[in-house]
Amino acid sequence: MNASVATTPAYPDLSQLPAPAAWRQLHHYAYKAKDAEETRHFYEDILGLPLFHIIQSDYVPSTGEYCPYTHFFFRLKDGSFIAFFDIGDDKAAAPSPNTPLWINHISFRVDTVQELENTKARLQACGVEVLGVTDHHIFKSIYFFDPNGIRLELTAQLADEMQMLQESKTAHARLQEWTARKQQWRQERAEGKSSAPLKPQTNDRPEFVPPGTV
Numbered sequence: 001m002n003a004s005v006a007t008t009p010a011y012p013d014l015s016q017l018p019a020p021a022a023w024r025q026l027h028h029y030a031y032k033a034k035d036a037e038e039t040r041h042f043y044e045d046i047l048g049l050p051l052f053h054i055i056q057s058d059y060v061p062s063t064g065e066y067c068p069y070t071h072f073f074f075r076l077k078d079g080s081f082i083a084f085f086d087i088g089d090d091k092a093a094a095p096s097p098n099t100p101l102w103i104n105h106i107s108f109r110v111d112t113v114q115e116l117e118n119t120k121a122r123l124q125a126c127g128v129e130v131l132g133v134t135d136h137h138i139f140k141s142i143y144f145f146d147p148n149g150i151r152l153e154l155t156a157q158l159a160d161e162m163q164m165l166q167e168s169k170t171a172h173a174r175l176q177e178w179t180a181r182k183q184q185w186r187q188e189r190a191e192g193k194s195s196a197p198l199k200p201q202t203n204d205r206p207e208f209v210p211p212g213t214v
Helices: 036-046 113-125 161-190
Strands: 028-032 051-059 066-075 081-086 105-110 131-135 139-145 151-157
Touching: 036 051, 036 066, 036 081, 105 113, 113 131, 113 139, 113 151
Parallel strands: 028 081, 105 151
Antiparallel strands: 051 066, 066 081, 131 139, 139 151
């Protein structure tokens, strides 16, 4: 096989390793904040997430490097958090140069579509651009950016547990088919036979395909 073609890595025998931990819930997701007070106003005053905890230090515990910071947390109803670091440079984190802005985001679940509409109205009244309500079939969402350039999604679940269970029964097979198609696509690109993007085997959102592009 051409050396430039990516291959699936070899994994150790997982049955010989300790069992994986029981992951209970998301504890927190942390981002860089341009300014702590600006971020607090957005998440606490506009979105309603209470400021719950602050950690301040000169040194990073995990790496030992010197970087004075204020680390602050906003609490969700389930006890998990979204957190931020203000390192005092008044700069937002730079977006990834090879990733479209819509890809990297974090989604939070709310109870109803009406809450999506209500939040959209609050955000728009505060001058925040909001996309949606977008129909994803199993849930509906709105999308917007926080003051740090982080893309956020609020989601109202439509599918019940039975429907989600049915979806889970086909997930592995669908991903395996994608992986096989991707390996073939890599080979064709390495051999100069194709420069087209890799497309999935099925289209779950045909309503978003412009006429004549399929």
